[in-house]
Amino acid sequence: MHAFDVLGDPVRRRILELLAGGEQTSGELTAAIQAEFGITQPAVSAHLRVLRESGFATVRAAGARRLYAVDTAPLREVDEWLGQFRRFWEQRLDALATELARGCRDRRRETEEP
Template identity: 75%
Template sequence: MHAFDVLGDPVRRRILELLAEGERSAGEIGAVVQGEFGISQPGVSQHLRVLRDNGFATVRAEGTRRLYAVDPAPLQEVDVWLEHFRGFWNQRLDALGTELARGRRERRARDGARGADQGTP
């Protein structure tokens, strides 16, 4: 399965968000995902299996619990692929930064002029 096929599912993205905060048990993940998406425990297990089988998550046994953690390697591959497209939004973010700075300068100049007007008798 391609990385974007794995990440294209909102349930799997949510599970990865939870795992990004730290290792979690299957039960903890299930409780959150079942509450937010209304899917069954077997459905959550299937999503965990997809993440595990495609390298996005690792699992380790601790007694009867299964603890899941994010595996960053596939996400780094996605990041490398996205690098080709960063220029599209970096230019726009730079332009936005320029406009915000211009607006702040204009407000300071306007507020300074008002203050000078108000200070004159």
């Protein structure tokens, strides 16, 4: 499965967002996803399987629990692919930063004047 097919699903993106905060059990992930999306435990398990099989998540056994974590390798590949498009938004973000700094400077000058 292509990386963007994996990331195109909002449930899988949310699971990765949850895992970005650190390792979590399958039970913790299932409870959070069920609460947010209203899907069944087997559906959550299917999304976790897709993330494992596509390399976006790792799983390890800790006693009876299964702990999931993000595997960053596929995300680095996505980041590299997006690199060819960064020039389209980096200039705009730089311009925004300049305008924000200018506004802060102007406000500072206004408060310093008697």
